[in-house]
Amino acid sequence: MTIGAFVLVALAGACVAYLVRAGTSVGGIVGIGALAIALVAALAIVPGSVQPVGGIGMAATAYLRIVVVTACLAFLVLAVQDVAGDGGTKAMGTTYLVTLAALGAGISVLGAGTPDTPDVPAAVGPALGVVLAGAAALILAPPGLSGRGGLPDATVLRTASRQLRLIGLATALAVVGMAWLAGRAGIIVTEPVAVGSALLLVAAAVAARMGALPFHGLTARLVSAGPLPPIVAVTAWLPAAFALAAAAWSSTTFGPFGEQAPSEARALIVLLAVLTLAVGTTAASLADGIPRAVAYAIVADGGFALLALATVGPDAAAAARTWLVCNALAKTALVAWAIAMDGSTGTTRLADLRGWARRAPVLGGALAVVAAATYGLPGWPAFDSRAVLIRDSGGGLLQSLALVAAWVGVAIYARILVLGLLPAESAAGARLRLPVLAQADEATARRRFSATGARARAAWRVNAGSVVVGAAMFASLLAAGISAGVGGLGAAARDAVLFRPDAGASPSPSPGVPGASASPAASPARAPAASRPPGSPRGSTPPSPARAPVSPGVEPVARLPTG
């Protein structure tokens, strides 16, 4: 199956789920069914295929397949929790399936060209990826899209409207920043000020989408106030797709000219990243409730996304791709845990949750696994990717601060776990609520269904709480597995994104562009044509030097089968 077919399957499922979003369990089950079909379609994606669409190649790779499969599984978990839980809207399918379509389409186009259209500039793919991720986020901005009708809270609505404007701003900034270096003939600008300005524009766009400083307040309010399940799609997965596109631009288009950028521009971005990490982790560690802790944990992720943008090099690009997926999955697992906690205890205030882990050890274990998935253990791709991003962010004081800020976030999870292990002081802390089917409900069920159906319904209701908790544990284990490298995320990320048609020659600097470095894994085979000197007629190929030997330690561009 091609990635285009997967996108169509996801969009079709989203339409069906939207039409059946009545808010009953039927709507929820239809959504789960559509997600299951999307999962099968995702597993059927054939890595290596390139599907031309309007001159752009939608390329499927192992990395893309891992991303969409893990996203499908994560959303299935949330959808099951939504149906099984007491407070769910029973209609999350639309949000998740639109997100899946955007992930598939947005990541597949990052390589831009096809074997038949090698002249497509490298910046087109990332720009298109940014626009597609932005379009999906825009349509999912209103609360209640997948809800059962009625009115959301007025504050939530206003916050979501602000988020809509912020998404528009971020998309516009990214498109302009990516176009800044280019003219009609491809890359033409190498002056330090222009190169630095382009980097800062794209960094501002990433900061706005990821909720980094100074946009953290809006993201935190949105996550704290809104229903968590759909919010995780809009604030974790779609921003991850946005940041992936920005990272692809950074490594393919910007990368060859990165040395032209003033060091102050990179330092400013790293400083912003460090401040975001510090503010996010501190606020999350001191939060009085679980939603607020989750909100500021998501804000802190924006800091790492900025680090991913500020670092240049093949290792950094692969690390960014690895970390973005691991992080989105870990945040989904955290949200699943938060939903299970709310359902099991009836409260999200940390002051009322003293001793919770003693009475819900499965949830305690799930949170510990989520923490391990977020930060990784030595040797795990998640751990290594964080280390690379910090290492390549530049030396000196900023790097040290980034290292400290990145690990202080463990305190978020440690605080909640320690609280859970303390003896409970009050009845609220000792209470653990499980949904129990009352006798009257069972009698009603017997009137509405056959005996077998009534027994099944009763069994479902009694065990629904366990389903919610089990789903949270599954999400945690999934996140930890991917962070540990199950499925080959690390290797796939190293070979990903640059789905450029093999142009034959290894990338080498154009004679018209001083200072462009020959780093084949960071700059695609298009780099020489994209950097032709100003004034040369469009479509002409500059004289390319003889095939340059690949530098030791640098991975060559992956060769894709044609046709």
Place this chain on the structure above:
Amino acid sequence: MDVATAGDVAGVVVTVGAAVAVLRTTDARPLVLATGLLLLFAPLTFAPRPPALPFAFWLVASLLATYLLLIAVRDTSRALAPMPLGGTGEGLYVLLAVGIGFGAFPAAGPERGAAAAFATGIALALAALPLCAFANDALRAGLGAMFLLVAGGLVAAGLAGTPADMIIVGLALAIVATAAATRTFVVLTHRGRGELAFGAWRIDPREVP
């Protein structure tokens, strides 16, 4: 004046004029119609003009977006509060921004795109500023996001030439998505308050079917 130049002039005049009209009017229906005109004429500032297929896609998307907003306004309310400076002040600096855009374009360097697109994009971005920052109603807030998207596309066209076909298609999809989201915001706000301005609900949400 050749056809290309006439198209550029028409694109700039109608797009900027529509943006000024959006800032000045306090009636939602003309506001939406002005937005529709803006969307339809914005690509005329590209040089060269976009190919037929993506241009047609953009036109259809613009019409769809306008229709979504029109039915939202039809089913809710048309009355809007004036902009903080009355709309005239905002309109004047949008017009000024066009001149600044044309004046600053040569500084962008050689081998760039169309000056008309660049200047129009700068003007639209400045028109989006009061809509995003100071508008207190659901309709103008959504239009602010839409103006930002169009402005970004126009400025990018001014810097790097006519965008690739799929970029035009992607931006068109984003415009429709913004219109759909804005419609939802308008309907929900009107349902809660009986008007389009943000604020606390005037009805009990639990009573809404």
